[in-house]
Amino acid sequence: MEKRATWIWYPGDFEIWLGNKFNNRRTERGAMFPPFWKQDSHWPTVVFIRDIELFEPETVSIAVEGQFNLSIDGKLQGGLRTVTLPSGKHSLALKVWNQSTPPALFIDGPTIKTDASWEVTYEDKIWIDELGVAHGSGIYVPVGHGSDSHVTPPSQFRLPTKSLTPVCCESVGTNAVLYDFGQETFGYLHFHGLRGEGMLRVYYGESREEALDTGHCETLDILHVGETPGSKAFRFVLVVKEDGASYDDVTIDFEYAPFDLKRSGTFRCSDDELNKIWEVSAYTLDLTTREFFCDGIKRDRWTWSGDAIQSYLMNYYLRFDTECVKRTIRQLRGKDPVTAHVNTIMDYTFYWFKSIADYYAYTGDRDFIREMWPKMVTLMDYVLSRTNADGMAEGKPDDWIFVDWVDFPMHKRGALAFEQILFWKALETMVLCARLLSSTNGKDYAALANALHEKTKTLFWSNPCNTYLHALEDGQLNAQVTKFPNIFAIIYDFADESEKPPIAQNVLLNPAVPAITTPYMRFYELEALCQMGLQDHVLSEMKSYWGGMLRLGATTFWEKYNPEEQGTEHLAMYGRPYGKSLCHAWGASPIYIIGKYFLGVRPVKPGYEEYEVRPELAGLEWMEGDVPTPFGKIHVRMDKTSVTVHSDGGQGRLIVGGKSINIPANKTVTLLQKRDRPE
Numbered sequence: 001m002e003k004r005a006t007w008i009w010y011p012g013d014f015e016i017w018l019g020n021k022f023n024n025r026r027t028e029r030g031a032m033f034p035p036f037w038k039q040d041s042h043w044p045t046v047v048f049i050r051d052i053e054l055f056e057p058e059t060v061s062i063a064v065e066g067q068f069n070l071s072i073d074g075k076l077q078g079g080l081r082t083v084t085l086p087s088g089k090h091s092l093a094l095k096v097w098n099q100s101t102p103p104a105l106f107i108d109g110p111t112i113k114t115d116a117s118w119e120v121t122y123e124d125k126i127w128i129d130e131l132g133v134a135h136g137s138g139i140y141v142p143v144g145h146g147s148d149s150h151v152t153p154p155s156q157f158r159l160p161t162k163s164l165t166p167v168c169c170e171s172v173g174t175n176a177v178l179y180d181f182g183q184e185t186f187g188y189l190h191f192h193g194l195r196g197e198g199m200l201r202v203y204y205g206e207s208r209e210e211a212l213d214t215g216h217c218e219t220l221d222i223l224h225v226g227e228t229p230g231s232k233a234f235r236f237v238l239v240v241k242e243d244g245a246s247y248d249d250v251t252i253d254f255e256y257a258p259f260d261l262k263r264s265g266t267f268r269c270s271d272d273e274l275n276k277i278w279e280v281s282a283y284t285l286d287l288t289t290r291e292f293f294c295d296g297i298k299r300d301r302w303t304w305s306g307d308a309i310q311s312y313l314m315n316y317y318l319r320f321d322t323e324c325v326k327r328t329i330r331q332l333r334g335k336d337p338v339t340a341h342v343n344t345i346m347d348y349t350f351y352w353f354k355s356i357a358d359y360y361a362y363t364g365d366r367d368f369i370r371e372m373w374p375k376m377v378t379l380m381d382y383v384l385s386r387t388n389a390d391g392m393a394e395g396k397p398d399d400w401i402f403v404d405w406v407d408f409p410m411h412k413r414g415a416l417a418f419e420q421i422l423f424w425k426a427l428e429t430m431v432l433c434a435r436l437l438s439s440t441n442g443k444d445y446a447a448l449a450n451a452l453h454e455k456t457k458t459l460f461w462s463n464p465c466n467t468y469l470h471a472l473e474d475g476q477l478n479a480q481v482t483k484f485p486n487i488f489a490i491i492y493d494f495a496d497e498s499e500k501p502p503i504a505q506n507v508l509l510n511p512a513v514p515a516i517t518t519p520y521m522r523f524y525e526l527e528a529l530c531q532m533g534l535q536d537h538v539l540s541e542m543k544s545y546w547g548g549m550l551r552l553g554a555t556t557f558w559e560k561y562n563p564e565e566q567g568t569e570h571l572a573m574y575g576r577p578y579g580k581s582l583c584h585a586w587g588a589s590p591i592y593i594i595g596k597y598f599l600g601v602r603p604v605k606p607g608y609e610e611y612e613v614r615p616e617l618a619g620l621e622w623m624e625g626d627v628p629t630p631f632g633k634i635h636v637r638m639d640k641t642s643v644t645v646h647s648d649g650g651q652g653r654l655i656v657g658g659k660s661i662n663i664p665a666n667k668t669v670t671l672l673q674k675r676d677r678p679e
Helices: 013-023 134-138 208-212 272-288 305-316 322-333 346-363 366-385 417-436 442-460 483-491 500-508 519-531 535-551 567-571 590-597
Strands: 045-054 058-065 067-072 075-078 082-085 088-097 104-108 119-121 161-164 168-172 176-192 199-205 219-224 232-242 249-255 266-269 471-473 476-478 601-603 610-613 622-629 632-639 642-647 651-656 659-663 668-672
Touching (some): 013 322, 058 067, 058 088, 067 082, 088 104, 161 176, 176 208, 199 208, 208 232, 208 567, 219 232, 272 305, 272 590, 305 519, 305 590, 322 346, 322 366, 346 366, 366 417, 417 483, 483 500, 483 519, 500 519, 519 535, 590 601, 590 622, 610 632, 610 642, 659 668
Parallel strands (some): 610 651
Antiparallel strands (some): 045 088, 045 119, 058 082, 058 104, 067 075, 067 088, 161 249, 168 176, 176 249, 199 219, 266 622, 471 476, 601 610, 622 632, 632 642, 642 668, 651 659
16 A cells, blocks of 8 residues: 655644634634633644655655754755755654644655654653654544645644525514524524625524524624624524625535445334434434534533543444544543643543543554553543542542532532542553553552452442442441442442342332433433343333433434423523523434444454444334444344344354354354244
């Protein structure tokens, strides 16, 4: 395969720069609304070096983002854009300065090309070379452009758009029109034939009520003729013309993250409502997949680690977009020194660690683990520096302990059992990655994980109640029972196998324990129930909960859904009548639940080198679907008499009802089941 040149930059700097642009696009009623956490910046001066040996003279072209100088064999050459090098051994060094965008370099010649083998420093004299593979983050593959073209530099990263028209419109008064685009959309409103000297007042709404409520809608634009609106999320838009402004028509430049449909996940079954739930979940995840995985497209439009880890998992069963996963993980981590938790939330720091273990399980990409390892170590150092006298994670005054949005009283003071289980899993991730990289500090993390596991079980497990209790506050046990620690005790294998069935019965299926009302924690609750073999119950829950949103007219899934609410109560949140996000990434969790626990596909060895298929009909008459993997797709079809699986690669095993057969690569296998006897 012919070697190609690519843009390179200091590892992680592109993601940090792009993330700052991304996270600062949020507006509320026309005012910019930056994120709540510290934002890092790219290094303005970066040096790239490479030693080469030429057997004949070679002419190379140089493109940069920024100002630069070139040194050849230690001799300064100035800012030449084309250089001819004589045969022999040479040392190239290019120093690039750019305050506004990350310094980036593109060199192309017959043999000399910028790629991941170059070394880089930001003038701290610590060189990052191929052993760190960190500069793999500098391999720029722009969406919709060839990475071998210096015409498209990294700072021009853009998502593509396509034009969409409203499905209907209606006049509101004498000078306003309400447009309905038929479903949730995201992009840039475009006015055709705009003319006059006045202005347009534009009011956006995820619901009809929001667009018409000009005094309370979350987003709006006040545009003088000639100005263009920024990107917004909406289904409805009210346009009010003032002072002679006029236009002929309105469309939206719909912005989207492209994907390969041939490599994407699919699902169909005998239940039409479940099919619709899967389709709307897929559309919800696609809308919240942008330059990064964000939470909601109206609000917040930010990268949150707790939201992102769920998006990654759903993505592994829908689009398998690993580049967006890596971009988001890098952006969330930022730079050293660490001065706060990820997004300022302690649990979100722990999810960040777990997301790296998940990434490796689904991709087998050890290079990315090697790239992130130094930042994993310094972030864990920060976590360990803030533990209490018992070695447990406990919130400090500058920490946000989130857990979930709850509709019942729940203290978040002291050492929460929920946080300790997440902390333990983060330490387990450190142990895993240390072993992968043959790091000597793996034993230290293992000792910490074992000690935390033992102490957490001792302090919080209640034998009489068969549950993990809530928290230790000021030395006193808070014996409140919530689902949160018990869910994660199951899905993270923190609990013993003997503890899991009573936890499921006494907590997860117990109506006396406060219910979860966000899709965020429903994600984990349903996963725990599936792990306990309760797919029949989970199917009923999905149809009730997500189906409930569909019956209320949802075209994407929401940040929160409480079936007890009525009418416009479903639109309100945070004390605002339209504060709720009606397109929220964590609402798309049926993609993951269906792919992993109904189609039953999961990797056994990293990157699907080996995998299992354990399908469960759960009362369906039939189902079929595709799960994307690094080597292609795994197709599963099941009815009440047989299961058929085809795989494009890897070595798999189909397991159904106590029977199992091997699934060779690029083969189709069928396993027959006993037919139901007629009554």
